[in-house]
Amino acid sequence: MQESPSKCIVLLYWDKTTWYALGALTSSLQKHSLPYEIIRGDPLPQIRTKLDQGLHVIYGESSRITTIDSLKGRLQLINNQISSPNLLLVIGGPHASGAPEKILKMGADYVVIGEGEATFPELIQTWINNKFRYERLHSLPGIAFRDISGKFIQSPPRPRIILDEYCPYSDNKDFALHPPIELMRGCSFRCRFCQVPYIYGNPRFRSIETITKIVEHYVQYFKPLKTSVDIRFIAPNSLGYMEKKRGQPNYEALTKLLRRLTQYEIRLFFGTFPSEIRPEYITDKILSLFDMIANQQFSVGFQSGSDRVLKEMRRGHSVADGLQAYDLMVSQGFTPVFDFLLGVPSETKAEQWQTLSLIRELGKKAQTRLHYFMPLPGTPWKNSSPALLSPEIQSEIGRLAKSKIIMGAFAKQFQIAFKDK
Ligand code: SF4
Numbered sequence: 001m002q003e004s005p006s007k008c009i010v011l012l013y014w015d016k017t018t019w020y021a022l023g024a025l026t027s028s029l030q031k032h033s034l035p036y037e038i039i040r041g042d043p044l045p046q047i048r049t050k051l052d053q054g055l056h057v058i059y060g061e062s063s064r065i066t067t068i069d070s071l072k073g074r075l076q077l078i079n080n081q082i083s084s085p086n087l088l089l090v091i092g093g094p095h096a097s098g099a100p101e102k103i104l105k106m107g108a109d110y111v112v113i114g115e116g117e118a119t120f121p122e123l124i125q126t127w128i129n130n131k132f133r134y135e136r137l138h139s140l141p142g143i144a145f146r147d148i149s150g151k152f153i154q155s156p157p158r159p160r161i162i163l164d165e166y167c168p169y170s171d172n173k174d175f176a177l178h179p180p181i182e183l184m185r186g187c188s189f190r191c192r193f194c195q196v197p198y199i200y201g202n203p204r205f206r207s208i209e210t211i212t213k214i215v216e217h218y219v220q221y222f223k224p225l226k227t228s229v230d231i232r233f234i235a236p237n238s239l240g241y242m243e244k245k246r247g248q249p250n251y252e253a254l255t256k257l258l259r260r261l262t263q264y265e266i267r268l269f270f271g272t273f274p275s276e277i278r279p280e281y282i283t284d285k286i287l288s289l290f291d292m293i294a295n296q297q298f299s300v301g302f303q304s305g306s307d308r309v310l311k312e313m314r315r316g317h318s319v320a321d322g323l324q325a326y327d328l329m330v331s332q333g334f335t336p337v338f339d340f341l342l343g344v345p346s347e348t349k350a351e352q353w354q355t356l357s358l359i360r361e362l363g364k365k366a367q368t369r370l371h372y373f374m375p376l377p378g379t380p381w382k383n384s385s386p387a388l389l390s391p392e393i394q395s396e397i398g399r400l401a402k403s404k405i406i407m408g409a410f411a412k413q414f415q416i417a418f419k420d421k
Helices: 020-031 043-052 065-081 093-098 100-105 116-129 135-139 196-200 208-222 251-261 284-292 307-313 319-331 349-362 391-402 410-419
Strands: 008-013 036-039 056-062 087-092 110-112 143-146 152-154 297-303 335-342 367-372
Touching: 008 020, 008 043, 008 116, 020 036, 020 056, 020 116, 036 043, 043 056, 043 065, 056 065, 056 093, 056 116, 065 087, 065 093, 065 410, 087 093, 087 116, 093 100, 093 110, 093 196, 100 110, 100 143, 100 152, 110 116, 116 135, 135 143, 208 251, 251 284, 284 319, 297 307, 297 319, 307 349, 319 335, 335 349, 349 367, 349 391, 367 391, 367 410
Parallel strands: 008 036, 008 056, 056 087, 087 110, 297 335, 335 367
Antiparallel strands: 110 143, 143 152
8 A cells, every 4th residue: 555645745946957857757746646846946944844844855856967066066055954864865867867876976865867757756655655764765777876885776777658658747736837848759869979869768759649638738728828829849859750760850740740730829839949950851841841830940950060070979960961951941041050069079170170160151141059068977978078179269269159150058068078077
């Protein structure tokens, strides 16, 4: 028999860069009747209040490389200020999944590795059933922890979830969360700088039927609140939706999806933030579908102006593919917003100039978000050092930024990239 969850509360930390993950997580907690609250700011008073009420508290947070410093600060603060057997600190998200030991060292009790929708509620329910003792938690798949002797243990991975079985939003009246709808998870490519395929594996897709039902809910929810209902998606490669073969867009499925959704009174944003498109998926035939979409700008991963660097990255496309996407899009009145990545391992100064010259050239009709390589945990390049940027290269980046040809968090990424080195 399951113990009642009424003596426990899950406090989930809200951050503007990680909150999308909380949609699916809270929906899953709701399904398991596990009470939760979303908290912001200083977590200490909020945790204390709940402990003072006699509750067992699970503090949960999703992590990314950009939140790691603040997460460390929060874990230190909580561990220094609160010593209670009734408090469990659980961290998930891409950074924790790729570097679980590091997160445990920072002070977490458990790390949820990979997909939290299934693991997180099960971890909590097991803690409750186990009368808030830890031992039985250790047999759960998809987690990392330290055993009684302090040894790092990572349990076997959990089988990948079926997206259709998990709802991506929560309509809890006090803590409703409606992030962009995740169309697909995982990726069929294996870029060496990217965490997606190494954490989530090959792509799995949410079905058109399920997406339609979710959109219907968003329309119902937002129509009384907003003048227009904007629908956005999360997809590492939007045009790869339902692809049967890597590199070949499934035109029929994309048509069916977009046609179905345009029946609703919505503004449909597709292939734009927080999604991306690979350049070789852009063809005349595919562009003909964009009439059904509200956005005129599309996020396209171009990544480098050097074919050698693209090969090193294992991108699986060439500079010519990027240029063709540019020509096709611009000729039909669309604006590509290209993502470029500078500073990848082994990149030479000449190759960096190739990328920057290309960005300047494309800047006449396209926009660029410039990124600096950060070695992400869980990727093949996790231990690689970024290539340095000469003063001349840095000056050119400054000029491009001043001319508004490039955007993005380049300076912040530059700092993060060297932090642990
Ligand atoms: S960068 Fe994009 S295409 Fe490459 S592995 Fe990541 S998600 Fe896939």
